[in-house]
Amino acid sequence: MRMIIWTLVGAVVGFFGMYAALSIDFKAGFSPIGFELNIVLIAITLLLFVFIAVSSTQMKKKAGLTLTGVDEDERDMWQYKKFSDLNLCNTIALIVSIVAIGVSIITDQPAWLLLTSGGILLLSIVFSMLVPGLMKTVYPDRELPSASEKNFAKKLLDASDEGERFVMLQGYYKTFNTMNLSLIIALMLFILYSVGTGDSQLFSIFIVGLILIVTNAQYLLTIRNK
């Protein structure tokens, strides 16, 4: 009985949600605000670059200190959190800079803005190659793979101990579930956008659908064959 009630509630909410979404005027699109959007995205990336540069310097300085007792543990905790923050900022910078160059090209921005977006993207790629190297500064005693090595991620996983893998597994599990849900929501939004604007998003729908199938199949085949 409870399930039937929830199904009916879901159906009603879904109907009105879809009705409301279809009544939104999607036609405006991003073109009129392409320039401003591009500037904001570049500014965000630049701010992230500043954070990465400042944090890297702080980490190198702290790594050089000789500490003992609780201070040594606290330094390690700080370094670990800072390195995680750096990695996150680096990933966001890379994604935002890709989006920025996409906005530049699609909304037909002036050449200087396109070049700036390209430069920012290039810098993001350079940062993403340099940041993993900081691990050697933080953990000089550990035999960690170099960022330029082939299969870096797999070698890093192999070099991690069981506690670190336990933490990573929790992170990966949450990420996998969030990614699945987000991509399904993205599919719905693409369909809504296509219906609302008349601009077919079928290409994106196929790509996202393919990503969902490949990642889920990869996960299930990995656990199935063990």
Add this chain to the structure above:
Amino acid sequence: MQTRLKELRARDGLNQTELAKLAKVSRQTISLIEREEFVPSLLIAKRIAHIFDETIESIFIFDEEEL
């Protein structure tokens, strides 16, 4: 599982980083074990027991229901 790791570290004057180096694991793993969020493998438990010159059972204490 309960653990006496923190107490034993204090007894021997070791910080987490030093214990981690002796046990050939990361400080994060020692911290997880201390916070009782992670049950170590037999190998790591044995290494830790060896460092403190104690038995595994005296460091890692399980409830009857867990066994």
